[in-house]
Amino acid sequence: MSPTETVLAAVTALFVDFDPEAAGKLMKEDYIQHNPAVPTGAAPILGFLPALKESGLSPTVHRVISEGDLVVLHVTYENAQAFGAETQVAFDIFRVEDGKVAEHWDNLQPAVPADQTPSGNSMTDGATEITDRDKTAENKALVEAFVADVLHGKAPEKITDYVSTETYIQHNPMVGNGLDGLGAAMAAMAEAGQAMAYTDTHMVVAEGNFVFTASEGTLGTQHTAFFDLFRVEDGKIVEHWDTISEIPAEMAHGNGKF
Structure with missing residues (x-):
């Protein structure tokens, strides 16, 4: 898979299917986390999946930009109280290494309606x-x-x-x-x-x-x-x-x- 395909598959496994087994196969065990609230490594984010599923978290990916081993997603997360607000707009950046997601950065902001x-x-x-x-x-x-x-x-x-x-x-x-x-x-x-x-x-x-x-x-x-x-x-x-x-x-x- 290309880096973009790897990232989209991982995001689907994590935040659509809430499938720790499928997501774990797409993430390096020593996954480097830069979200300030989440411990580093694959295990913590995989451990959060049941709670995220229970919350009804739902992502919509608006844009995907990739260059080399970096993939940027422009995303809206609904039912995102676990991330700090009911609706959050985010940029998620992933680095892919050896066919797996190896590192993640993000920046989230509560959504403001167009009106x-x-x-x-x-x-x-x-x-x-x-x-x-x-x-x-x-x-x-x-x-x-x-x-x-x-x-x-x-x-x-x-x-x-x-x-x-x-x-x-x-x-x-x-x-x-x-x-x-x-x-x-x-x-x-x-x-x-x-x-x-x-x-x-x-x-x-x-x-x-x-x-x-x-x-x-x-x-x-x-x-x-x-x-x-x-x-x-x-x-x-x-x-x-x-x-x-x-x-x-x-x-x-x-x-x-x-």
Whole structure:
């Protein structure tokens, strides 16, 4: 199986079928866990399956992006009280090694309905089709430069070099569409003492017109993880999804968030 096929089979075994035997065959025993609340190793997550099944947990996978041994899933989890809220939107990243899932990172955020967002978009709707696979390297370089210049603050004035001034569809539940919506939200956050700062970007995964980044920084005074997905069209970023979550000081393992 390809890394994508392996990950989708493992996620189905874990969170659809709740089948520890099938899932265990697809996971390395020393599976490295970065979810702050779950101990490392395959055994703990397999041990949670009866409780997850009882809770009625139900995942919907919206997007799958893969590069090399990394596979990114954009997922909604319903009946996800075990994960912290009734409905959670997540990015799950898996690393595959020797045909088995070897490592997992994620970032979850409670879902906000589209009728409660300034853009009118939900956190997961929008384009899903992967196109322009021949432009993967070019699109990845564009987003990496955007992250360095704009998100890390190296040259924020260059934002229009990277983001379309005509179409910028926003799925962050606090931000309106377009560059004006982004600017207004950032100003409001700063005024409220919730300024957003990116300090390190740990992962970039690209496939065609989609580029995913996993970063850390601060939101106000909170140590925060920022997982972002960008869609690129004709050399510009035209759509954005994200999940934002606080990084706790204490975790159920020593692996860190990243």
